[in-house]
Amino acid sequence: MSTEWHATQDEILRYVRQELPFPQVWSVDAHLGSCARCRAVLAGATDAAPARRGWERLEDELHAPQPGRVERALGRAGMSEHTARLLMATRTLSRPWLLSAAVMLLLTVLVAQASESSSMPLLFLAVAPLLPLLGVAFSFGPGVDPTYELTLVAPISTFRLLLLRTAAVTATTTALSLVATVAVPGAGLVAIGWLLPSLALITLSLVLMSRLDSVVAAAVPALLWVGVLVFSAALPGDAPVPFTTIGQIVTAAAAVAAGLSLSLIRGRFESHRPSSFTPHVTTRRLS
Amino acid sequence: MTEPTVVATHLTLNYRKTPALADVSFAVGRGIVGLLGPNGAGKSTLLRIIATATSSYGGDLRMLGRDPRNAQDRLEIRRRLGYLPQEPGFHPRFTAFEFIDYVAILKEMTDRVRRHAEVRRVLTAVGLADQQGKRIKALSGGMRQRVALAASLLGDPEILILDEPTVGLDPEQRLRFRELIADLGENRTVVLSTHQTEDVAMLCQSVVVLHQGQIHFEGSSPQLAALADGRVWSDSVKDPRAVAAWRSADGSYRNLGMPPDGAPTLPPTIEDGYLMLVQPTAGAAVAA
Numbered sequence: 001m002s003t004e005w006h007a008t009q010d011e012i013l014r015y016v017r018q019e020l021p022f023p024q025v026w027s028v029d030a031h032l033g034s035c036a037r038c039r040a041v042l043a044g045a046t047d048a049a050p051a052r053r054g055w056e057r058l059e060d061e062l063h064a065p066q067p068g069r070v071e072r073a074l075g076r077a078g079m080s081e082h083t084a085r086l087l088m089a090t091r092t093l094s095r096p097w098l099l100s101a102a103v104m105l106l107l108t109v110l111v112a113q114a115s116e117s118s119s120m121p122l123l124f125l126a127v128a129p130l131l132p133l134l135g136v137a138f139s140f141g142p143g144v145d146p147t148y149e150l151t152l153v154a155p156i157s158t159f160r161l162l163l164l165r166t167a168a169v170t171a172t173t174t175a176l177s178l179v180a181t182v183a184v185p186g187a188g189l190v191a192i193g194w195l196l197p198s199l200a201l202i203t204l205s206l207v208l209m210s211r212l213d214s215v216v217a218a219a220v221p222a223l224l225w226v227g228v229l230v231f232s233a234a235l236p237g238d239a240p241v242p243f244t245t246i247g248q249i250v251t252a253a254a255a256v257a258a259g260l261s262l263s264l265i266r267g268r269f270e271s272h273r274p275s276s277f278t279p280h281v282t283t284r285r286l287s
Numbered sequence: 288m289t290e291p292t293v294v295a296t297h298l299t300l301n302y303r304k305t306p307a308l309a310d311v312s313f314a315v316g317r318g319i320v321g322l323l324g325p326n327g328a329g330k331s332t333l334l335r336i337i338a339t340a341t342s343s344y345g346g347d348l349r350m351l352g353r354d355p356r357n358a359q360d361r362l363e364i365r366r367r368l369g370y371l372p373q374e375p376g377f378h379p380r381f382t383a384f385e386f387i388d389y390v391a392i393l394k395e396m397t398d399r400v401r402r403h404a405e406v407r408r409v410l411t412a413v414g415l416a417d418q419q420g421k422r423i424k425a426l427s428g429g430m431r432q433r434v435a436l437a438a439s440l441l442g443d444p445e446i447l448i449l450d451e452p453t454v455g456l457d458p459e460q461r462l463r464f465r466e467l468i469a470d471l472g473e474n475r476t477v478v479l480s481t482h483q484t485e486d487v488a489m490l491c492q493s494v495v496v497l498h499q500g501q502i503h504f505e506g507s508s509p510q511l512a513a514l515a516d517g518r519v520w521s522d523s524v525k526d527p528r529a530v531a532a533w534r535s536a537d538g539s540y541r542n543l544g545m546p547p548d549g550a551p552t553l554p555p556t557i558e559d560g561y562l563m564l565v566q567p568t569a570g571a572a573v574a575a
Contacts, residue, residue: 060403065384065420081399082392089378089389146376147390150438152340154393155365161393270358271342 007031007038016042016054029061083164090165091144092135093172101131101173105180112184121184121191125243126229128177129198133218135169136202141214159269162209170202193243196251201225203258210268291316292446292476293337297346300332307332308344309500319472321491321508322480325565329500330480331373334450337478338370351445366395369444373451373480375435377423383410383434384419390438409437413467429460436467447477453486465489484558487511494557496564503564508557515555515563520546530566 007015007028014020015028032038042054066072067081074084087093104127112121138144140162145151151161177194184191201221208217232241241247291314298311308329322330336344339355351367353360377386387406396402410416413433423431432455439447449468453461469490471477481487487494487508494511496504504511521539525532529542543559543566546552 056404057400059407060400063407064403065382080397082397082402085385085389085392088385089381094380146378147393149340149372149374149376150370150390151393153338153365153368153370154390155362155395156393267358271356271361 005031006035007041009041012038012042018057026061029058032058033062086161086164087168089145089147090139090168092139092169097135097138098172098176101135102176104131105176109180109183122229122233122240124180124184124191125194125240126226128180128194129201129225130222131177132170132173132198133201133205133222135173136166136205137214137218139165139169139214141209141217144214157270159266162206162269166202166206170198174198190239190243193239193248196248196255197225197242200251200255200258203255203262207258207261207265210262210265292351293478294349295333295337295346296348298333298336298348299345300336300341300343302332306500308336311346311497311500311502313495313502313505315476315478315493317474317476318492319468319477319479319490321487321494322478322497323482323484323487323494323561324497325482328497330482330497331450332500333497334370334448334478334480337446338368338372338448339365340370364446366442367445369439369441369447371435371439371447371449371452373454375432375438377431377434379422379424382420382422383415383426383430383437386423386434387438387441391441394441396442405441409440412440413437414463429456432456432460432464436464440471445475447471447475449477449479451480451482453481453483461486484556484561488557496561498565504560511560512555512557513560515543515559517552518546518563519543519553519555519559520550521553522550531562 011020011024011028015025015032020028032042067075067084068088071081071084071088074087075081079087091097105124108121108124108127112124115121140148140151142148151158174195177198178192181191201224204221204224205214205218208220211217212220228242229240232247235241237244242251294314296312298308299306300308311329311333322333324330335341336348337350339350339361342356342361348355350364353364355361355364378389381389384406387409388402391402391406396405407416407419410419413436415430415433415437418426418430423434426434432452436449436452439449452468453464456464465486468477468479472490472492479486479491491508494504494506494508495502496511504514520526520542521535522542523539525534525540526542526544526547528544528547529540530544532540532542535541541553543562
């Protein structure tokens with residue numbers, strides 16, 4: 001197919017040296033795809049390695065599947081494309097999962113609005129920290145990530161991948177919870193009392209994930225949280241202990257301590273990860 | 288044998304106090320080695336150790352001259368290793384291309400253009416270039432298996448570990464797989480686990496038979512077949528003295544064990560040799 005214009009020799013040289021600025025590079029990309037004459041110039045203009053690189057890039061522009069809307073949005077927000085692709089494999093960032101979280105929050109808000117003692121929306125405050133924890137538990141680990149076995153033997157840092165997914169899931173579910181917080185009636189600052197407990201619970205679960213299955217590692221702090229709420233509800237006072245000033249300070253200290261522990265044991269994530277693999281053993285016990 | 292790339296010495300692994308592997312030692316170099324054994328023999332356990340998925344084992348392992356228990360060595364091994372697990376998992380929302388692209392990122396390929404070129408290369412190698420845009424959930428079982436194999440080929444690994452790669456494939460797909468694996472074994476170490484003797488007979492330069500967590504045989508396919516030399520005979524009936532017997536295509540029984548006096552014996556196959564090792568009563572026949 002002939003075209004009306006042709007890339008100049010200089011443009012092609014700068015193209016293969018990757019010195020051509022955007023969006024000029026896109027024009028040359030598109031043009032090379034349809035112009036045999038310029039492709040011949042490209043092939044003859046440079047030594048093999050940069051030319052091959054140029055061809056690969058052209059091939060990629062022409063044939064690689066385009067990323068989805070979310071991936072493109074993450075890219076526009078400054079995230080590298082490979083990081084965005086890693087996040088796309090996170091189950092708890094999928095639409096059904098986030099929709100479930102939103103419905104759960106909506107229900108707790110409705111209960112708070114219907115409650116006569118709306119100054120302390122206990123159900124909302126109890127559930128809000130558990131949602132991100134649940135999201136983290138089901139984002140990475142044996143039995144919840146279908147490619148977990150491949151991740152185990154890949155050179156990528158398991159710890160980095162875990163933190164990446166945790167950050168993404170926490171940010172997303174926390175944003176949902178914050179939106180819900182606005183709808184909680186008349187609670188004032190108390191309504192964001194779940195933020196620090198949420199952070200502490202997630203960090204503690206990450207520490208436990210170095211040795212335990214991710215779901216178990218999240219269940220332990222979740223039960224601890226429920227236990228603390230039930231116990232403190234029995235104590236005299238207007239608000240359960242975790243939502244008092246002292247309670248928030250203690251929770252923040254626990255989060256910091258868990259964070260420090262996580263930093264110290266991060267090497268464990270690369271060698272001693274739990275696995276869902278169960279050997280079908282028919283071995284005789286050896287005497 | 289070429290310079291060994293995988294050297295296992297006295298490997299042991301207990302699963303809830305039951306030994307899954309017991310004192311397993313072997314060495315493999317370039318080429319295809321078949322790991323043969325019945326279900327539960329310890330094949331997948333052994334392959335997971337070699338694939339660096341677990342380091343909770345006793346004994347010593349050296350891969351490419353490195354120790355997988357050492358963090359830096361393990362990282363280097365993982366960069367030069369391809370692994371197809373027994374039950375490869377997929378993110379069903381991904382297309383074939385996106386899935387392999389994702390695995391390539393796990394393998395530290397962050398340059399988009401080069402990574403995509405590599406993804407296209409491995410998809411072409413397994414014959415799925417035309418299916419790259421299809422969602423995984425829309426692919427057949429055989430195609431999914433090829434996607435998983437393609438993922439294991441990323442980065443042209445020096446050691447390729449394939450756990451039951453032909454399970455669930457129809458005969459034609461199995462044939463294509465064998466051709467592909469045979470090509471792959473030309474210039475790298477391929478450790479192939481299977482319980483199908485045909486795979487081993489057609490592909491493998493050497494065989495390790497694992498049974499009840501222990502190595503019962505290490506050698507070539509003809510050597511494995513030779514274990515049943517003089518132990519296979521044909522009869523119109525199933526001989527009660529046989530440790531295993533099955534009806535062959537011509538209607539006669541192929542008996543395996545200690546033949547009766549004067550019975551003409553048949554040339555053994557690799558399957559006969561294998562059965563002599565893993566049948567509960569065959570050990571006595573071998574010793575006799």
